[in-house]
Amino acid sequence: MTTKLFGARIRRSEDPRLVTGNGRYLDDLGHDAYEVAFVRSPHAHARILDIDVSEGVEVDGLVAIYTYQDLDGRMGEPLPLLIPHPTLTHGRTQHALARDEVNYVGEAVVMVVAVDRYVAEDVVGRVRVDYEPLPAVVGIDAARAAADLVHPDVPGNAAAVMVQESGDAEAAIDAAPHVLELDLSIERSASMPMEGKGVLARWDSDDESLLVHTSTQTSTSVRQAVAAKLGLPVDRVEVVTPDVGGGFGVKIVHPWPEEVLVPWAAVRLGHPVKWTEDRREHFVSSAHERAQQHHVRVGYDDEGRLHGLSVRFWHDNGAYTPYGLIVPIITSTQLLGPYKPGAYRVEFTSLYTNTVIVTPYRGAGRPQGCFVMERTMDAIADALGLDRAEVRLRNFIRPDEMPYDHGLIFQDGRPLVYDSGDFPASLDKLTKLVGWDDFEAYRAQARSEGRRVGIGLACYVEGTGVGPYEGGHVRVETDGTVVVSTGLTTQGQGHQTMLAQIVADELGVPFDRIRVTTGDTRRFKYAVGTFASRTAVMSGSAVALTARKVREKALRIAAQALEASVDDLDIVDGHVEVKGSPGATIDLGAVAVLSNPLRYAFDEAAARATQFATPADPDTPPVAPGEAPGLEGTDFYSPPRSTFANGMHAVVVETDPDTADIKILRYCVVHDCGTIINPMIVEGQVHGGVAQGVGGALYERMEYGPDGQLLNASFMDFLMPYASEVPEIEIDHLETPSPLNPLGVKGAGEAGVIPGSAAIASAIEDAEGIPIRSMPISPSELFDLRSRRSV
Amino acid sequence: MKPSPFSYHRPRTVEEAVELLGALGEEGKVLAGGQSLVPLMSMRLAAPAHLVDVNHIPELDTVAVTAAGVRVGATARHARVEKDAAAYDAAPLLRQGLVNVAHPTIRNRGTTVGSLVHADPSAEMPAVLALLGGSVELRSTAGSREVAAADFFVGPMESALRPGELAVAATFHRPPPRSGSAFVELARRHGDYALCGVAALVTTDHDGAVTTARVALISVGPVPVVVDVGAAVHGTGTAFDTERLAGLLDAAIDPEADIHATAEYRRHLAHVLAARALTEAHEHAGPTRDERAS
């Protein structure tokens, strides 16, 4: 097998279409569709008393107005709780349109369908809803205090309390030579893809079938959900994911209210219906993440080695829990990073608040966990007067201890077992890359120029490629084109290129003969979705296994045609060759023709496979037992458990002694995601993740007022970084293969974002000499910290 | 996020525009660059019944430099004013302020006069006008009136423009000889509205000693806050006493807290940035071209 493409910087096959304006995103489709806008709650918590649409119905161009009362059948039931967990004792989900109560500003109350979005918004402005405002629970403090309740039947606003323990942590801490306690918190941010959500539905009344396009991270599961909600047979519903303008987690949640309402309206109206989420809607009615408060108790010895670690934390899950407890479970398990904690206990409470729901955003609980662990490491180093890198090194799991079992249960319900990784080697690469040992000289020089600088670092381990499975389908067409399909979806990660690289190598065909389709249930019906950095691991492995099956079949057929033994054959550049016999060759397209015995010669190629074209053994059936027509195959990959990638970041910052402005001077990354399929794409993922990490550390937060109004629901005030705020990123790789999958790969999608807040906090603390316990941090907040220190 | 319906008017002359505005009264709104108005309309925070589009009136698209200063017409884009070499020679603060206005793409469409009329207390160009001095020329069916810079900014998002009036131009005064200026601001992101910003104008004598020093601050009051800080100049005339400067500023500014900064931090920034702006302005102050030639 040639390995020419695997590991190479192959330019993306997606790009020529996307850079020339030929992409097809959701709102580029359905020019004939009616458009939808929603009346959304202006209150964080209120009872709906009355809805008056009379003024709205006068608007020319209105098609329909729907309220909860119009929702029939299962449409009137709450949306599904996607990931039930026994610990989630008080799970709650919303209705597609609010029934009698609203629980966050932005919750959909009335659906308006009109000839276009302009008119739909005109109508929205004329619908009158009477509310009886109820007390709003905003923020973790208010939720914990529970003076008011989000849901009257959820005591203490607690959706869940979960405990995991490995050893007797409290006893180990009490017995340790030193004990530290820290309070650490992270604020809300959000995925905030450049394209919001969107749904287009077409009902074919002749065929009684529904075609839904949606900007999702899981088309297969949306299909099941829509069929269930609308009471349609699943085989009458297909869901297609067009080009998606970014996801970062928010589009894995499904079905969104709009994802069932738009198809429902399309069936009712017998006309295509489309909803394109605008930016303001995305802020107030999609999902946020990150807000957590943590209390750490840690026991350690004179060398800085951990003896015991106990973490309690409080997770703000927003108004409902459709995605279960995934985010806090990930925090509770992944905060351990590359370290042996000694005995470990973690307890979290997932709390309702009258705010937008909380579901995974790239990193999904890991940035918080990393912040907690890495701030703890820095605090230990500070207390003992030890080098921060040295303390980390002393607590690392060693390569010879792999696989390493933490004795905990991970987010997939499987044991938390690290498969591989070389943390000391990664740290060594990082300290060399950033010049850790020479920093004091740089600091002294900067100080002599009146400048204040600091350096920080942070390490993480990331479970990637969670199950249960993904599949692939590979077919060689009679012209030699190879069509590849996998069920999960793509939001910009270059899956078409990456999967084609794998198939090209496995099958022995040129890259440009391969066409890859993702996220189209018409092509592949069994899939889970794109999240948890799982595509390369899951679909990559699945299409590799599938291509191997197709290769075997091609060789079987070619062996017959070439009158050679399978063992003497190889596939090179789309041709099956007899090794050592130049000229004895058949191209894969011809093999595909032969794989499908025909009666009718519908084209020239087909003529070669008809009954009279070739002499055949009259006593064997044209399709041999156990074979199927066509040069194609389907296979699945289902791993026993997640594979664990890791990485370490170091940051140099400068803080302005006068203005408290914070500037990142250097940002260094060492990244180990196992075997790399396309370094260019992996580096791009790291860059993007780092930029989001910088955003989360220094710029982005959701600012809720005490009444539950989101005060910065625009790009003016929610400060996503521009190029001017993101530093140049320096990357070094380590490749420690995963033993769990056929390619040795680990996920890379989320990695870059995870240690951002931890590393930047570490660097600011180093520059300022002030403990940084809460992120993000703004210049105004740093000024405030300075002022409080000086009094 | 789509605007409400409105009636659209596309006058070709100032007279036509003024007549339309006169007839429409409170219902009419001028559309020039639209970089502040259109997003407000798309968020349905503004819903004018009539828009009078002045972008097709050639006589408004002017930048003229006179002995008095720089006269900028109503539809001259920020980018044009910023790049105008003669305008820069006459009043460098124009460009120094403009490069801080949002991003180049916004400056390609947004107009300087529109920014003045919008009267955002966080915007740069009102501060530039307030510090340089000058006037805004308002036309209506009743005739023309000139409102001096000092009287033009009435409150947050409120200028002296009355319904029925069109701001046809603004004149920014040319600073005295041997003056230097600077615009220093701190924004959360490059291109954002400033947490605090300071325009400074310093005039020196033949020896380079400061004779007058004034600043205009943004985002720390309801309108651009102009402060004469001459009393903070050291006796030597070559430096500023930061404590005295802070005292003078504190007496004039009234910063408020918002989600991006506390009032106390803004006050602190006013002190720091004013000192920086004054120092930079002083560095720019020097002999006039004629004096250098002699």
Add this chain to the structure above:
Amino acid sequence: MTTEALVRVAFTVNGAPYDLEVPARRLLSDALRHDLRLTGTHVGCEHGVCGACTVLVDGAPIRSCLVFAVSLEGAAITTVEGCRNAEGGMGPVQQAFQECHALQCGFCTPGFITTVTAYLEDHPAPTAAEAREAISGNLCRCTGYQNIVAAVQRAAEIKWGEGA
């Protein structure tokens, strides 16, 4: 409420003349996308901050979500579709974006392509810092900008250097 009055406006897009009748409130972004079906121009925020909808008007980048189509009477508009080469393939900036992996999801990309296309007209050899400044008015959530900075410099090479 009755049907809105339509206003006539004539302009060119990518060299082709158009004579449209649209409601006065039609944003240029919507007119391009939905009336002319030039869907390469994307809408990311509709309040002028993200830059995804950037098009060139008489050669200068502007936000198409911040202008009404009717206000562009007589203008020459260029969209990302107009940044292709003469044969309809990738133009210099588009080619550089692919070479440098300067896009991931591609949603913000048209706004960068138009912005950079205009920028290169009078900046034939930008430094990395200048290239970064040139794209600092456009938001991208995927790439972290580093490869876009590289693509600006590479595009300048293609346009003014080896490709000239």
